[in-house]
Every structure is written in structure tokens, then in C-alpha cells.
Amino acid sequence: MTIYYDCRHCGQRIGKLDQKEIDVSLLGFDQLTNKDLTDMIYYDQDGNMRVKSICENCQRTLEQHPNYHELDFFLQ
Template identity: 55%
Template sequence: MSIVYMCRHCGQEIGQLKQQRVDTSMLGLDQLTAKEKEEMVTYKPNGDVQIKAICENCEDALGHHPHYHELDFFIQ
């Protein structure tokens, strides 16, 4: 089982944790609302957990272009 962090904007893999067991509270997932979990966390058939986050490049782009926050996707 792996926990894979993917950028929600560009789709780049940010990082991956390979664990047999994971305490979701250690990842902070227990701090998310039900809606946030639905939007950010995906459970794959192979047992992997995919978490949508933001990579450094997209975070930098959002910092330089704040109006991008209004868009669901700003990278085409």
C-alpha cells in the first residue's frame, strides 16, 4: 500500500509513502471535513491512497497570479 501525493493542478506526483499500515490521523486526514476528504482523497483498487495537494511550481504560480484561485484548473 502506498500513499501518493499528487498535485491537484498539474497532476505531477509530489511524493509517495510506502507503508503496510497507515494511521490517517498521523497524516492529518482526520482534520478534513467530509467534503474536503471527498475532494482530496481517493482510494485506489490496489489499496493505494491518493491525496491531492499542490506542488511547489503551482503554489508559486498561484502566488504570482492570485486570480488563478478562482479557477478549478489553471494549467491547460
């Protein structure tokens, strides 16, 4: 299984883990609430796990413009 990490705001690929077996508890997914799991993690049509996260550029933008946290999408 491959786990892809993509930015939830700009869609940029942040990284990927590609292993036959992955213990998701080592990744901290067991610490997430059910709502967070639903909002952040899904499986694509190929059976790969997709994790919505945030890239450094979008994080920097949110730090510079805190009011953007109110928006679902701040990139146009």
C-alpha cells in the same frame, strides 16, 4: 498500503508513503472536513490511497496570480 501525493493542478507526483500500516490520523486527515476528504482523497483500483495536493511550482504560480484561485484548472 501506499499513499501517493499528486498535484491537483499539474498531476506531478509530489511524494509517496509506502508502509504496511499507516495511521492516517498522524497525517492529519482526521482534521479535514467531509467535503475536503471527498475532494482530496480517493483510492485507486489497486487499493492505494491517492491524495490531491499542490506542488511547489503550482503554489508559486497561484501566489503570483491570485486570480487563478477562481479557476478549476489554470494550466492549459
